[in-house]
Amino acid sequence: MRPYHQVPIIECGEPLVEIPLELFAVESPHPYEKLGAPYGEHSPYFIRESLIDNLIEAQSYLQSIHPNWRIQIFDAYRPVAVQQFMVDYSFAQALSERGLTQAQLSSTKRQEIWEAVYQIWAVPSLDEKTPPPHSTGAAVDVTLVDDNGRVVDMGSPIDEMSERSLPDYFANNSVEAQQYHSHRQLLHNVMLKAGFQRNPREWWHFSLGDQMWAWLNNQLIPTNSLTARYGRVV
Ligand SMILES: C[C@@H](N)C(=O)N[C@H](C)C(=O)O
Numbered sequence: 668m669r670p671y672h673q674v675p676i677i678e679c680g681e682p683l684v685e686i687p688l689e690l691f692a693v694e695s696p697h698p699y700e701k702l703g704a705p706y707g708e709h710s711p712y713f714i715r716e717s718l719i720d721n722l723i724e725a726q727s728y729l730q731s732i733h734p735n736w737r738i739q740i741f742d743a744y745r746p747v748a749v750q751q752f753m754v755d756y757s758f759a760q761a762l763s764e765r766g767l768t769q770a771q772l773s774s775t776k777r778q779e780i781w782e783a784v785y786q787i788w789a790v791p792s793l794d795e796k797t798p799p800p801h802s803t804g805a806a807v808d809v810t811l812v813d814d815n816g817r818v819v820d821m822g823s824p825i826d827e828m829s830e831r832s833l834p835d836y837f838a839n840n841s842v843e844a845q846q847y848h849s850h851r852q853l854l855h856n857v858m859l860k861a862g863f864q865r866n867p868r869e870w871w872h873f874s875l876g877d878q879m880w881a882w883l884n885n886q887l888i889p890t891n892s893l894t895a896r897y898g899r900v901v
């Protein structure tokens with residue numbers, strides 16, 4: 668359980684629809700599809716319908732500052748089966764990066780690696796009260812692309828299991844690092860202006876209308892008691 672799981676979900680029934688990809692930049696091929704993640708009837712570029720306007724709004728704010736920059740969609744809807752697949756994949760990756768195999772793993776080491784995995788991945792819960800954020804269709808992983816079509820350097824890649832994923836990791840660092848921080852802040856500002864909230868642990872993860880979004884809003888304004896309007900889809 669994370670603190671945001673205490674937020675009640677009152678599902679509004681809004682449909683999942685495909686993001687109009689021609690309006691945005693897109694990470695392609697999709698990073699998890701290319702690993703063989705088991706998507707069902709919806710592609711990873713689906714999202715709750717009204718969030719499309721919020722994404723368009725965020726990109727308009729961005730383009731009022733940098734006219735030819737675009738928001739790049741890395742990931743959006745993720746069935747729980749894909750969440751499970753990615754959690755297992757990340758655990759296996761972490762093992763191989765450390766030069767370890769399952770057989771050699773002490774229980775302490777195993778626990779340490781699972782903790783690192785769950786620092787950045789939500790638990791693939793099938794409980795309707797604790798859905799993984801992307802399984803609600805109300806979370807997106809995004810970055811920025813500049814006027815030359817190049818991905819803007821945020822100082823660390825999306826999904827890296829390290830401290831560098833923390834949004835303020837580069838806040839008080841060298842001049843080069845300040846650049847990364849200001850790019851992260853730009854992304855944060857435009858998404859925030861369009862109504863999203865950012866995951867406090869990941870510079871790229873934003874949501875609107877799910878439990879994490881409601882919880883973060885309630886933390887900012889303690890007199891609020893927002894509930895989530897999006898629960899798990901299917
Ligand atoms: C790891 C990243 N892609 C992500 O989406 N993390 C959040 C916390 C999630 O799994 O919902």
Ligand SMILES: [Zn+2]
Pocket residue numbers: 801806807808871872873
């Ligand atoms: Zn995410």
